Amino acid sequence: MIKILFFGRLSDFAGPIACTLPKDVATTQQLIKWLGREDVPLEKALTAKGNRIAVNKELVMRNAPIKDGDEIAFMSPLSGG
Amino acid sequence: MESVIITDKAFEPLTAASQFQKYAGGAGAIASFTGYVRGEGGSVSRLRLTHYPGMTEAKIKVLTAKAHVRWNLLACHVTHRVGDMGAGEAIVFVAAASPHRRAAFEAVDFLMDYLKSEAPFWKQEIGPGGEATWIEPKENDRRDIARWSEG
Numbered sequence: 547m548i549k550i551l552f553f554g555r556l557s558d559f560a561g562p563i564a565c566t567l568p569k570d571v572a573t574t575q576q577l578i579k580w581l582g583r584e585d586v587p588l589e590k591a592l593t594a595k596g597n598r599i600a601v602n603k604e605l606v607m608r609n610a611p612i613k614d615g616d617e618i619a620f621m622s623p624l625s626g627g
Numbered sequence: 628m629e630s631v632i633i634t635d636k637a638f639e640p641l642t643a644a645s646q647f648q649k650y651a652g653g654a655g656a657i658a659s660f661t662g663y664v665r666g667e668g669g670s671v672s673r674l675r676l677t678h679y680p681g682m683t684e685a686k687i688k689v690l691t692a693k694a695h696v697r698w699n700l701l702a703c704h705v706t707h708r709v710g711d712m713g714a715g716e717a718i719v720f721v722a723a724a725s726p727h728r729r730a731a732f733e734a735v736d737f738l739m740d741y742l743k744s745e746a747p748f749w750k751q752e753i754g755p756g757g758e759a760t761w762i763e764p765k766e767n768d769r770r771d772i773a774r775w776s777e778g
Contacts, residue, residue, distance in 0.1 A: 553679055554749035555761045596763070600747075603682035619679060623763040626676075626707065626748030627662050627719050627739055 548614065550577070554622030556597070559588045567614045574599050575609045577618060596623040628702040629691040631684055635710035643706050643720045651702040651724030658731035659722035660739055666714040673753040674718070676709045683707075683747045690741045694723065697737070698730035705738060707748070740771045 550563040560581070568580050582589020599606050600619040612618055628650065632638075640661040651657055664674050691703050706720040719742060723734035742748075744764040751759045 551679070553677065553747065555763070557677075557749075600679070600682060603679070603685060619682070621679070621747060622749065622761070624744055624747055625750045625762050625764055626746045627743040 548612065549617040550581070551617065551619040553619060554624070556591055556620050556622045559591045560585075567612070567616075571612070573609050573611055574601070574606065574618065577612060578620075591622075592620055594622070597621060598624070629688065629695055630704045631687045631691060632704075632706040633678060633680075633684055633687075633709055634706065635708070637712070637716055638706055638708065638720070640717045640720045643704075644722065647702070647704050647722040647724070650704070651722075654701045654724035654731075655726045656728040656731040657722060657724045658728070658735045659720065660735050661717050662719040662739075664712050664714050664716050664718060672755050673711055673713050675711050675751040675753055675759065676707075676718070677749045677751075678707075678709050679747040686746050687742070690738060690746065694734040694738055698723070698725060698734040700725050700730065700734055703734060703738070705742070707742065707746075709748070711753070737775050740768075740775065744768045744772055 547564055548567050552560045571577050571580050578589060578592045598621045599608065601610055601612060601616050644659055648657060687705050691705060694700060694703055700723050702724040704722045708718050712718065721735050721738045723731045725731045750762040752762060753759050
């Protein structure tokens with residue numbers, strides 16, 4: 547199983563997902579493609595400039611490896627304070 | 628000594644300052660900053676802050692640890708509000724204690740710049756009619772953070 551979370555503006559496009567790691571998905575970029583297979587607006591939102599990706603609550607580069615059991619978070623630009 | 632509190636309850640900045648002063652007993656200098664929800668002349672009635680439980684605390688702890696080492700602080704503290712809040716309520720309280728004033732001022736300034744655009748928080752303005760608008764970092768926030776790069 548993997549857990550996929552969407553934060554900030556991206557939470558307007560999708561809610562949390564828990565699913566088995568899709569076949570042929572081994573990286574965050576492949577996961578975005580997989581999520582976008584039937585949802586073009588979501589894929590477009592996920593590839594927008596300034597987004598960050600975290601795997602298991604650690605920021606990762608845009609194309610990071612993922613494996614079964616991971617929690618992947620897609621985050622729109624951060625704004626605290 | 629570093630401490631981080633994320634809370635969905637309203638907090639009183641003066642109480643937080645007084646607690647920090649006790650916690651940092653003996654420091655020659657304590658600087659603090661409190662951020663409040665602006666009124667904007669009635670056009671913004673509420674702010675909604677969301678965070679990523681677990682990651683947000685961890686990320687702020689990394690920032691406070693960095694500030695601690697960089698300015699050789701005696702103590703620092705961050706309280707950050709999440710959830711819905713109204714005009715005049717405190718969103719964030721940051722304090723730093725050091726032997727002399729410069730380090731305390733700079734550490735607080737640094738922590739605020741990083742909390743603005745490097746900690747996992749997301750902010751929405753809720754207008755008078757209930758409409759929610761995402762607020763994202765502006766160019767000046769990026770310039771603010773660039774001041775601290777160690778080149």
